[in-house]
Amino acid sequence: MLGNNRGNAGKGRPKGSLNKVNASLKEMILGALKDAGGRNWLATQAQENPAAFMALLAKLLPLELKQEATQPEPLTIRVIGGLPDN
Numbered sequence: 001m002l003g004n005n006r007g008n009a010g011k012g013r014p015k016g017s018l019n020k021v022n023a024s025l026k027e028m029i030l031g032a033l034k035d036a037g038g039r040n041w042l043a044t045q046a047q048e049n050p051a052a053f054m055a056l057l058a059k060l061l062p063l064e065l066k067q068e069a070t071q072p073e074p075l076t077i078r079v080i081g082g083l084p085d086n
Contacts, residue, residue: 013019018026033041046053 037044042053
């Protein structure tokens with residue numbers, strides 16, 4: 001029967017896994033990041049190119065965040081100190 005695929009269940013890539021091209025591309029990008037200086041390079045980019053760095057962060061964050069907020073007491077925010085002079 002063409003419509004009955006029960007015998008094929010579970011075959012194929014696991015849900016969420018990368019295909020070979022994406023896995024290879026991810027490996028190359030992470031290798032280039034390591035060669036460029038890794039975390040220190042990213043920190044430098046955050047300072048020197050904040051727009052590009054924020055665009056990168058936007059790609060990594062989920063599109064929608066769901067969070068249940070329960071606050072039994074009023075929240076108080078205190079600002080200590082000021083902004084640094086540039």
